[in-house]
Amino acid sequence: MLNDLPQPVIFAHRGASAHAPENTLTAFELALRQGADAIELDAKLCADGHVVVMHDASVDRTTDGSGLVDEMPLEVLRELDAGCRFDSAFCGERVPTLEEVFAAFGNKTFINVELTNYRSLRDDLPERVAELVRRHKLERSVLFSSFNPLALRHIHRLIPEVPIGLLALPGAAGAWARSPLGNCIPHQALHPAIQDARPPLIQTQHRRGRRVHVYTVNSPQEIATLFRWEVDGIFTDDPLLARQIREERA
Ligand code: G3P
Numbered sequence: 001m002l003n004d005l006p007q008p009v010i011f012a013h014r015g016a017s018a019h020a021p022e023n024t025l026t027a028f029e030l031a032l033r034q035g036a037d038a039i040e041l042d043a044k045l046c047a048d049g050h051v052v053v054m055h056d057a058s059v060d061r062t063t064d065g066s067g068l069v070d071e072m073p074l075e076v077l078r079e080l081d082a083g084c085r086f087d088s089a090f091c092g093e094r095v096p097t098l099e100e101v102f103a104a105f106g107n108k109t110f111i112n113v114e115l116t117n118y119r120s121l122r123d124d125l126p127e128r129v130a131e132l133v134r135r136h137k138l139e140r141s142v143l144f145s146s147f148n149p150l151a152l153r154h155i156h157r158l159i160p161e162v163p164i165g166l167l168a169l170p171g172a173a174g175a176w177a178r179s180p181l182g183n184c185i186p187h188q189a190l191h192p193a194i195q196d197a198r199p200p201l202i203q204t205q206h207r208r209g210r211r212v213h214v215y216t217v218n219s220p221q222e223i224a225t226l227f228r229w230e231v232d233g234i235f236t237d238d239p240l241l242a243r244q245i246r247e248e249r250a
Contacts, residue, residue: 008231049124
């Protein structure tokens with residue numbers, strides 16, 4: 001369960017994405033070997049309704065293909081190489097489905113599933129993800145997050161026992177989520193951008209009974225500062241570094 005994880009929680013952002021291609025099985029496996037407490041991944045629907053793990057709306061940046069994920073059926077997505085662009089050592093890596101990640105890691109670690117239906121705010125992603133969580137019996141080992149409040153409201157109705165992290169966009173665009181207006185979305189944790197994570201915000205959220213998990217924190221100085229400010233977790237591309245800093249503090 002979220003509250004049973006070490007404090008502050010080290011979430012491997014898209015896996016150990018400083019050292020392996022983001023959102024791949026290899027990046028998740030490496031994150032666990034590097035001592036991450038949890039992994040973070042991005043879930044979205046492809047054209048034929050499967051839940052796939054990819055951050056961007058298009059495959060262009062992370063694979064050898066081009067096009068929009070929601071216009072490509074799984075069969076086509078699976079032919080893409082999701083490793084070569086990162087480093088030739090990772091050629092042959094595939095775009096995973098959420099089902100595959102749950103099967104491989106669901107009983108090994110805690111998983112933050114970001115609902116990334118940002119091009120189709122009211123699609124079936126919440127139903128599909130909730131069904132997968134129930135089928136794999138992972139209600140106690142996942143956390144949902146999103147910048148899309150509609151998706152969070154929807155999935156909370158479907159599976160209310162799973163905690164929710166409300167992602168706040170950086171700066172003015174995310175001000176509503178960091179303010180009391182954010183209370184209209186059920187959530188146990190606020191996920192602010194690093195530039196907005198300052199002691200007053202952290203203390204206010206704690207007074208409201210909420211956790212604070214900050215994204216995306218990669219420099220040693222920033223990691224150490226946020227730990228000193230008593231955040232409850234960070235998303236980092238480099239879980240090994242964050243572990244070292246947490247151990248030095250202890
Ligand atoms: O979930 C934390 C972080 O991943 C949110 O930002 O842009 O990586 O989805 P982004």
